[in-house]
Amino acid sequence: MRELLSSFLAGLGQGSVYALLALGFVIIYKSMRVISFAQPALMLAGAVLVSYLVGPFGFILAVILGVAGTALLGLGIERTVIRPMVGKPVFVVAIITLGIDIALRVVINGFIGTDVRQVGDPWGFARVSLFGVTVQERYIAMFVTTAVVITVLFAFFKYTRLGLATRAAAFDQETALAQGISVSSVFALAWAIAGGLAAVAGTFVATGAGIDQQLWIIALKALPAIILGGLDSLGGAVIGGLSIGVVESLVATYQLDYAPWLGDNFSVVSPYVVMLLVLLVKPYGLFGTREVERV
């Protein structure tokens, strides 16, 4: 029981990172109907930026600057590469983001080098006892930070003028334009927010083991999360992310005892299995909107 609980809590922590990344995907998808495959590169960029800034500025300030920097990077990508492609088929734009991801990651890998870089977080692998269950402190930090970030984000979308504009543009671009909403700044904002969220996620992913050149693969696990939640549902992204984290953690704890034939490290690919199963049952995810199309 204790093992189950501690595995569950670790999963929630890891899952909140997936939730942040998934939110980035969903925000971009809602605004431009495109899945940005550049998210792994943005995550890596955020983590590397923090690892360089943490020396002179300390952890908290480094994270804030890192988030700002990565948001700017996201904005820059949108302005230079994505903007000329507005109105083109979504597949083309998605493949362009894939190209950005590949090119950008090579540059970032140059900054990582062959060593493992540390983000200098205050938690490391320290553990704490919570109601009799031992959990790594960093998982608690992930969960709490994500909760705060998500609350702020949802409040932003619900209560501010810009948030309302974003929702309007996501609902119907042309009508939003006719009402005087600058859809292009909504696009820019979506990419900046996605960049910022990716930076936070990247920092947390890098806590503990540090940053190496393979870290980006973790960002792609947000894809099963958004499929699970539905591509256009913010709440779905959060729930999907948390569930994927919990599933992965539980599989990591129990799979070798109960299903050893699945091989070592099966937990790493378990999110994709969950994704395939969900898609067979619910093609638009748990909370996604069913597409209605006219000929």
Next chain:
Amino acid sequence: MTAPVRQRRPRQLSGRPGLYTSYAQQLRLLNTRPKLLTVSAIVLLAFVLPWLVADETLSLLGVAMAASIGAIGLNIVTGYAGQVSLGHAFFLAIGAYTASAVSGAPDDDTIGFGVTNVLVWLLAAGLVAAVFGVLVAPLATRLRGLYLAIVTLGLVFLGEHIFAEWQALTGGAGVGRPGPVPVLFGVELNSSGDVLTSDQKLYLLMLASLVVFGLLARNLARSKVGRAFAAIRDRDIAAEVIGVNLTRYKVIAFAVSSFYAGCAGALVYTITGFIEPSSFNLLLSVQYIAMVLIGGVATISGSIMGAFFITLLPALTRQLPTVAPFISEDASSPLNVFQVETVLYGLLIIGFLIFEPRGLYGIWIRIRNYWKAWPFSY
């Protein structure tokens, strides 16, 4: 009732080579004389090439030809039928492993059945991959666009895990297994004989396969099936309304595409001679996407051009240090050819999509149209 009389039309009007008098005439494979002449010239040149160039170049060209088959396969499902697939690496892997398992030595560490006939293992590789394609297709009939892209992406990760763990088949991560053993009509293709070296024989095998597969794909594209693919790509609901059975044609598209991918995987690893399970990753899928996009979406000649471009790109970037000394050949230095290569994949995809969405094929069309009307601008 009398059978409808088919009106006979003149095959071609004299002095009007560009005028088509029937649909069949327009759809002919080599519908103009210049096309007929250039294509024959290229094929002829390709067949005498083994006696003209060095063996290393031949093996590189052979890989490019095998990759062309894979690119044609991806173009069938993504270019013609419009179903975005990022899972091509998975199907390549299935083909490669099927072929090497069928042809491998039975007393080796890894599974092998010792059937070394090329025709047998090539067909087996294609068919097993096609079966997996058919298994994936039901997802494609339920999903559209980017959902499908993500699912096929998941397939690559699952495949990577399975291939790393199934050591009896693949040898396991970091160990690998030998590639397929090619024997055709009693001739061992991967050892040098009295008449031809192994590189020359393998090159000819690849060339012959590419000609066959290319022709088949071209014929598929101009048939009823090809038109159904195009209808699904352009507007799937409209296609369904005019009577195209979506499920049926999506299954066909995935089956044919996977068949091509399986054969391509088997052939590529025949030349390289060694299969490492971790090589079937997302980057490989992206390389094939790049071949299709850079070559030209929904064209066979474009797929071949793109595959040659992407396969020969590393050979070109390896030459960079002689021109630009600040780029190093050492993989551990800050700016090296491997990084340049990967960045180029990304930048070329972006550049072609923004500036020439029709790819190399589109550039060729532009050049052709320019000279057609020369010296007038149009």
